[in-house]
Amino acid sequence: MSICAYVTYEDPEGDDDERGPALSAWREAGIEGRVERWDDPAADWASYDAVVVRSVWDYIARRQEFLEWARRVASVTRLMNPCPVLESNTDKTxxxxxxxPTVPTHWSSRDLPDWPEYVVKPTVSGGARDTTRTADRDRAAELAAALEAAGRTPMVQPYLDxxxxxxxxxxxxxxxxxxxxxxxxxxxxxxxxxxxxxxxxxxxxxxxxxxxxxxxxxxxxxxxxxxxxxxxxxxxxxxxxxxxxxxxxYLRHEPRAAANLAAALRELL
Structure with a gap:
């Protein structure tokens, strides 16, 4: 039986809707899944056949630390998704x-387009964190400038009805x-x-x-x-x-979803 880490964050109950179906389906596919916190210094990543990144929802405030962790893990076992993917995908640039085709995006606080409404957010974010919707162009520029002043890259998009x-x-x-x-x-x-x-x-x-x-x-x-x-x-x-x-x-939304994920993991192993 293969042994894989299901990687979460400091609140392992936060993704219980996902973790329960996933680990059950892994077991049925002949994969033992063990829940690990990504920043647990005691975790022995080399002991796993693969390390599956799942609910690492606190990486946003610790992105460099998270990516350094990913590189260490990838040096001793298989990381899913792979390290180059995590490096590029954790910054929305x-x-x-x-x-x-993507939603029109302005990457600066200067010379904002004339849109009826704006959505302003940093390129490293998730779950609408630090995201603001406003119809005020000057306010949108101020929000984007504040992100720049904090060393973050803003993305300004039109709000789409x-x-x-x-x-x-x-x-x-x-x-x-x-x-x-x-x-x-x-x-x-x-x-x-x-x-x-x-x-x-x-x-x-x-x-x-x-x-x-x-x-x-x-x-x-x-x-x-x-x-x-x-x-x-x-x-x-x-x-x-x-x-x-x-x-x-959304594993609980589709009856076959967890089994589909388990089958994919089995194939990649």
Whole structure:
């Protein structure tokens, strides 16, 4: 039986909705999963056949420490997703290099475009942390400037009403295969909620096409990938985020999802 670490953070109960189904499915696939905190100095990473990064949701304030940990782990065992993926994916400036349709983004506090509403956030963030929605262009510039003054890179985007009507569509892939998709409740709209509120959705053909182009652009094997898409005012899909580090996978939303993840892990092992 293979032994794999399921890597979490200091609050292991924080992802219980994910961890329980995942570890149960791993066991059925012949994989023993053991929960480890990524920053636990006593963890023996070399003893694992693979180390699977999951709910490392506190890395945002400790990104360099997290990446140093990832490099150490990758030097003694297999890390999933691989270290180069974690290095690039934990800073959203990767969107500039994607070469595919993305939500329009301004990367500075200066010369902001004239948009009806703005969303301002740092490039290293998660769960709408340090994210503000405002209709005031000067306020948006001030928020972006404050991030720059703190040594952080701002990203300023237009707020898209389509997020409330059409919603964000998240497509989940395990080892490159489509597993399921969900419509996520917007975290900045009038019904704002945490990102775990969602319902299953059948993605449209143009969304699948774009998501698979995103996957094809990543030159590394991926145990898991979540491609978050929105529709622009013209109706065309665009990437809002490519989640390859610690995405919530909505395993309880699709009955086969946990088994799909386990099968992908078994294949990569």
């Amino acid at each position: 990767y969107l500039r290099e994607l070469g595919l 389509m997020v409330e009507s059409e919603g964000e569509t998240s497509l989940l892939y395990f080892n490159g295969r489509f597993s399921h998709a969900v419509r996520r409740v917007p975290m900045l709209g009038p019904d704002a909620a945490d990102g775990r509120r969602a319902r299953l959705r059948t993605p449209a053909a143009d969304q699948v096409e774009l998501a698979e182009k995103v996957l094809a652009a990543v030159p590394h094997p991926l145990l898991y990938a979540r491609i978050d898409l929105v529709r622009l005012p013209g109706g065309e899909p665009a990437v809002i985020e490519v989640e390859l580090t610690e995405p919530y996978l």
